[in-house]
Amino acid sequence: MSDDETPGLIGKIKDKLIRSKEKTAEEHRHITGRVDRGHANRLPPGQHLVEKWPVLDLGVQPDVTLENWRLRIEGAVENPVTLKFDDFLALPQEHFVSDIHCVTTWSRYDNNWDGVSSKTIVDLVKPTAEARHVIFHSYDGYTTNIKLEVFMEPDVIIAHSWEGERLTREHGGPVRAIVPQWYFWKSAKWIRRIEFSPVDKPGFWEERGYHNDADPWTEQRYS
Numbered sequence: 001m002s003d004d005e006t007p008g009l010i011g012k013i014k015d016k017l018i019r020s021k022e023k024t025a026e027e028h029r030h031i032t033g034r035v036d037r038g039h040a041n042r043l044p045p046g047q048h049l050v051e052k053w054p055v056l057d058l059g060v061q062p063d064v065t066l067e068n069w070r071l072r073i074e075g076a077v078e079n080p081v082t083l084k085f086d087d088f089l090a091l092p093q094e095h096f097v098s099d100i101h102c103v104t105t106w107s108r109y110d111n112n113w114d115g116v117s118s119k120t121i122v123d124l125v126k127p128t129a130e131a132r133h134v135i136f137h138s139y140d141g142y143t144t145n146i147k148l149e150v151f152m153e154p155d156v157i158i159a160h161s162w163e164g165e166r167l168t169r170e171h172g173g174p175v176r177a178i179v180p181q182w183y184f185w186k187s188a189k190w191i192r193r194i195e196f197s198p199v200d201k202p203g204f205w206e207e208r209g210y211h212n213d214a215d216p217w218t219e220q221r222y223s
């Protein structure tokens, strides 16, 4: 499959949901004004703990088969690559445990991830000196941006499994990004392309009122 072919999209874009999240951002809801820079608590300000893992998306859950799946890693890099699923599994595999903090106020502790670390990706493609930002592009058209130094954090993983099982479609399978340091909208599901860029490119929610960074400890919820 070429990069511009779109797989089957299941569902319809939830315009109403998108509008209501934009409104939440405009009104700066869920901001407590508390700050926990030193992580004195395990739960960041304004968050509550859940046990079940909620599903959030734009209404579209792309149906990408392992055969059709490709991951293109390109941009400001010396060695751009396009990986098939077997190539991805042949890279060094890591296991990380991290907490999820979603901007809609739920958090979930101790999620077990398996996949490829951001360091392995960086060693493979070798970002050039100009690279400053990383943009995730997904099969549902979603995008999100992080700084290269955040991508380089040791717990960032391009994950294919959660709790020892392959990621389900609703949670972003075959492969999603996990950026534990930031609110969960930065953890793009169904990724198809990782772009290293000299310039920043605000993503889907960042263009709709969400913060450009997403630190839960200082409540970087909205811009």
Ligand SMILES: Nc1nc2c(c(=O)[nH]1)N[C@H]1C(S)=C(S)[C@@H](COP(=O)(O)O)O[C@H]1N2
Pocket: 053, 054, 055, 056, 057, 058, 102, 103, 138, 139, 140, 142, 170, 171, 172, 184, 185, 186, 187, 188, 189, 190, 191
């Ligand atoms: N491709 C894609 N990735 C996405 C989203 C999306 O709509 N599309 N939603 C984001 C948001 S707002 C959240 S909170 C998490 C939800 O992930 P989950 O459904 O696995 O809990 O995915 C993030 N990644």
Ligand SMILES: [Mo]
Pocket: 056, 102, 103, 104, 184, 185
């Ligand atoms: Mo979210």
